[in-house]
Amino acid sequence: MSDEKGLNQSRRQLLKGGAAMAVAGIGSVVAGAASAACVSDEKVMFDEVVDVIVVGSGFAGMSAALQARESGASVMVIDKMPVFGGNSTINGGAMAVAGSPLQKREGIEDSVDTMVADMLESGRGMNDVEMLKLVCNGTAESCEWLTEHGVKWKPFVQHFGGHSIPRVLQTVESSGAGIIRPLVSAAKKQGIHMRKQTKLESFIKNDEGRVIGVQVREGYYFPKERTGKMRNLGARKGVIMATGGFGRDIEYRQMQQPEMNSELDSTNHAGATSEALKQMMLIGANPIHLDQIQLGPWASPDEKGFGTASQFNTIATYPSGIVVDSRTGERFFNELADRKARADAIMTRRDDKGHPVYPIGFTNAEGAKDAQTLDWGLKYKVIQKAETLDELAKLYGIPAKALIAQVARWNKAVAAGKDGEFGRPMQKAMKLEQGPWYGVRMWPKVHYCMGGVRVNTHSQVLHLVTDKPIEGLFAAGEATGGIHGASRLGACAVAEGVVTGRNAGRICSEAQRIRLLES
Known part of the structure; x- marks a missing residue:
């Protein structure tokens, strides 16, 4: 009982002391922070x-x-x-x-x-x-x-x-x-x-x-x-x-x-x-x-930092390819939207436990011809090469029939000059008709x-x-x-x-x- 009384008294003293600090000491706290940020003296000698x-x-x-x-x-x-x-x-x-x-x-x-x-x-x-x-x-x-x-x-x-x-x-x-x-x-x-x-x-x-x-x-x-x-x-x-x-x-x-x-x-x-x-x-x-x-929507979880995928996706995948959900083989956003829209869309790809399900971005050799980091990406297996769409699907666990059907729909959209699914600008869009194919797993980074x-x-x-x-x-x-x-x-x-x-x-x-x- 005496221990409880002493504890309550200590609490009261602590609260009382805290109140005193709030009233009397806050100025010194602020002053201390300011002095840490600024040396204020007109007569300071400079090196x-x-x-x-x-x-x-x-x-x-x-x-x-x-x-x-x-x-x-x-x-x-x-x-x-x-x-x-x-x-x-x-x-x-x-x-x-x-x-x-x-x-x-x-x-x-x-x-x-x-x-x-x-x-x-x-x-x-x-x-x-x-x-x-x-x-x-x-x-x-x-x-x-x-x-x-x-x-x-x-x-x-x-x-x-x-x-x-x-x-x-x-x-x-x-x-x-x-x-x-x-x-x-x-x-x-x-x-x-x-x-x-x-x-x-x-x-x-x-x-x-x-x-x-x-x-x-x-x-x-x-x-x-x-x-x-x-x-x-x-x-x-x-x-x-x-x-x-x-x-x-x-x-x-x-x-x-x-x-x-x-x-x-x-x-x-x-x-x-x-x-x-x-x-x-x-x-x-x-x-x-x-x-x-x-968040940068062109990054890959298969390497640290900026890496090789970022340049590959910027130069090749986004302007000349498509991105699909690996579970369905289907597109789910406009690949030429602004960064926030793309990153937000990619970040929704998760399983029932909230873990990332990495989308797959890909294009063919024609689409990748200007990508300077392609060889490095292949060397470190951040980018993978496939001769056919069936092989690409197998590499990433994508349903092959669904992937092939999605590519066919994309090619029809290019021919029509209009992306009816997601409204992507089509000025420089290209058909994806012939391999080899180059794919990369994608996940945004700060x-x-x-x-x-x-x-x-x-x-x-x-x-x-x-x-x-x-x-x-x-x-x-x-x-x-x-x-x-x-x-x-x-x-x-x-x-x-x-x-x-x-x-x-x-x-x-x-x-x-x-x-x-x-x-």
Whole structure:
């Protein structure tokens, strides 16, 4: 009895103490969080000072850095990883361009308004329309800018899912490395300071609240959080955040979407985590659409990461083949719908216990002729070859008669120029009449974060409360939110990254230069 009395008294004291903490201590908790995000001291001594600091070295970061340098600013790029490029290097290297010379050569009529409409439809109307127009307006000129910096494109236009017409250009390498390598090379030639293994720890602000630099760990070894030497880097004009998304941060992405747990693989590189986003939020940046996380509908469960199937399905299966439920041998969605529609459809293929039943995507040799990863996919048995449809059915446990009947229905739809089952666009559809056949098991992977911090058309990061710019802080690419709404169209990551990166670089370089103390 005395033990119970003592326990009740302890509980009362604990509750009383908790109430006191809530009233008196919350200010110190908030202050502690703020100080962790920001070193606020106008008289701080900097180890190095440049005009513009760019955090991140992907499409947005390298575009921002080069544009700022070409506008006359001194620039430093920092990246926490041991190699430059991040997700952009392993991206498929495809860029949606409204009004490219290749479109005109092929007689394809396109416009900025049409691209905006396509992205609005894919985004379910959630898009920031002004930012969307900024991106689409800048694609043709930015594509030319990339070409001038040494990027080489395949000599044909592609039609990716969700786009109403063909407008996608792709690097000859079928990889984002075909963009990152020329940009990094150009940056080094133009005297941009390139720093690997340099991790952002916090922002440095002056007494007026302007971001004037960053505190970093130099010599950082990801993911060992306490490695590296602390240094202060000053930015006379501003800091541009081009830190990408958080697709590999399982804990944080699951906070936004509980079903995106560790069982769901990601195409992202290991460094695609949330700490830079959190640092921006801690100094007042407004996070929007963080729960809008895209699944790539072209991935395969038979390999890790982006792999070989993603490129094969993008180039071959989706535009020139079909996808069927392995249990029925029948199509169940529009193969050229936007990514969200396709991924949502695939994720419904489950057994009575909720386990995935992997759909099969396939095409023939004619449909696969431009797929550069075909040989690698065959080597690692991610893609399988069959001489006949009966053999293909046996490989994947598909009812052969049903599969053959589905192919026959598809061929009739192609001949008629109309997909009566799912309304797929048929401009470049082809009949599937002759083998050999190439098949792949399919299951979506976490691919892209549509959410991030809110910016205006000057690429300035906006404050959560005032909706006014946080002075000295800019952001571009996947680190921002709102452009894509609920779902990003394929090939629009390169478009967004390059256009918004250049926009941020140009405007930041035009900002007022302030004097900083350098040690």
